[in-house]
Amino acid sequence: MSVVTVIGGKASEDLAKRLARKLRAKFVSSELRVFPDGESKVTISAKPKGKIIVVNSTYPPVDTNLMQTLSLISKARQFSNQVICAIPYMGYARQDREFLLGEIVTLSVIAKLLSAAGASKVIVVDMHSILGLKHFTIPIRNVSAVPELANYLKKIKLKNPLVVSPDLGGKERAKEFARLYGTDYIALQKQRDRKTGKVQIMTGNLDGVKGRDLVLVDDMISTGGSIVKATQFLKKQKCGRIYVVCTHALLIDNAEKKIKKSGVSAIISANTIPGNTSIVDVSGVIAKAI
Numbered sequence: 608m609s610v611v612t613v614i615g616g617k618a619s620e621d622l623a624k625r626l627a628r629k630l631r632a633k634f635v636s637s638e639l640r641v642f643p644d645g646e647s648k649v650t651i652s653a654k655p656k657g658k659i660i661v662v663n664s665t666y667p668p669v670d671t672n673l674m675q676t677l678s679l680i681s682k683a684r685q686f687s688n689q690v691i692c693a694i695p696y697m698g699y700a701r702q703d704r705e706f707l708l709g710e711i712v713t714l715s716v717i718a719k720l721l722s723a724a725g726a727s728k729v730i731v732v733d734m735h736s737i738l739g740l741k742h743f744t745i746p747i748r749n750v751s752a753v754p755e756l757a758n759y760l761k762k763i764k765l766k767n768p769l770v771v772s773p774d775l776g777g778k779e780r781a782k783e784f785a786r787l788y789g790t791d792y793i794a795l796q797k798q799r800d801r802k803t804g805k806v807q808i809m810t811g812n813l814d815g816v817k818g819r820d821l822v823l824v825d826d827m828i829s830t831g832g833s834i835v836k837a838t839q840f841l842k843k844q845k846c847g848r849i850y851v852v853c854t855h856a857l858l859i860d861n862a863e864k865k866i867k868k869s870g871v872s873a874i875i876s877a878n879t880i881p882g883n884t885s886i887v888d889v890s891g892v893i894a895k896a897i
C-alpha cells in the first residue's frame with residue numbers, strides 16, 4: 608500500500624484525525640499563531656511522506672481559514688507532487704455566478720488560488736451548486752453527506768415523515784434524502800432579495816403536511832433565515848414536529864437559538880463544520896473518495 612499523510616488544518620483537526628485513522632495514514636497536525644494584525648502563521652508538526660491530504664474547511668473566519676488552507680497546501684507541495692486538498696465546507700461556494708451586474712464570481716478566484724498553491728485535486732462535501740464545480744481546472748470531487756444524514760435520522764422515531772426542501776434549488780437533494788430515508792418529499796418556493804438577503808416563502812397553502820412530522824433538508828444553514836421562514840410557514844399548515852437536517856451548519860450569531868425558538872425540535876448536521884449540532888461524521892465519505 609502506498610504511503611499517505613493527512614495534514615490537519617486547525618479548522619478541521621478532529622475530522623482530519625478521523626480521516627487519517629480510516630486511511631491508516633500518518634497524521635501531521637498543524638500549529639497556529641495569529642499575529643495581532645490578523646496574519647496567520649501556520650507550522651506543520653512533522654515531515655509528511657508519500658501522497659498528502661490536507662484537510663481544512665473554510666468556514667468563518669472564511670478568509671483566515673482559506674489563507675491557512677493555502678499555506679498548508681503550499682507547504683505540502685514541497686514534500687509531494689500529489690497534494691489532495693479536502694475542503695469539507697467550501698466557503699464562497701454560494702458566489703458561483705454573477706447574480707447582479709458587476710459582481711465578482713469569487714469562487715472562481717478560490718479555484719485559481721487552490722491550484723496556484725499546489726493542490727493537484729480537491730475534495731468537497733455537498734458543494735452548494737454543480738455550477739460551482741465548473742470553476743475548477745484541477746480535478747474536483749464533490750461527495751455527499753446525504754446518505755449518512757439519512758441513516759442517522761432513521762434512529763429517530765417520526766410520525767408519517769415527509770421530507771421538505773426549503774427552496775426549489777434543493778429539490779434534488781430532498782428527493783435523494785427521501786429515497787434513502789424511504790418516504791416522499793416536497794420543495795417549497797423561496798425568494799431571496801439579492802440586495803438585502805431577506806427571504807420569503809412564496810408557496811401557497813399546502814395539503815398533505817397536516818399532522819405529519821417533517822424533515823427540512825438543506826445543504827447549509829447560515830443565518831437560519833431560510834429555515835425560520837420555512838418553519839413558520841409549515842407550522843401554519845399544522846404540521847407535526849420539524850427536524851432540520853443539513854450538511855454544513857454555520858449557525859451565524861444566534862441562528863441556533865432563532866431556529867429552535869421558531870419551533871424546530873432538533874438540528875442535525877455533519878462535522879464539515881464543528882459545532883453543537885455536528886453529529887454526523889463524513890470522514891468515511893471523504894476516505895472513499897481518496
Ligand code: R5P
Pocket residue numbers: 701773774776777806825826827828829830831832833834
Ligand atoms: C441557499 O440556496 C442555501 O441552500 C441555503 O438555504 C441558504 O444559504 C441558507 O442561508 P440562511 O441560513 O442565511 O438563510
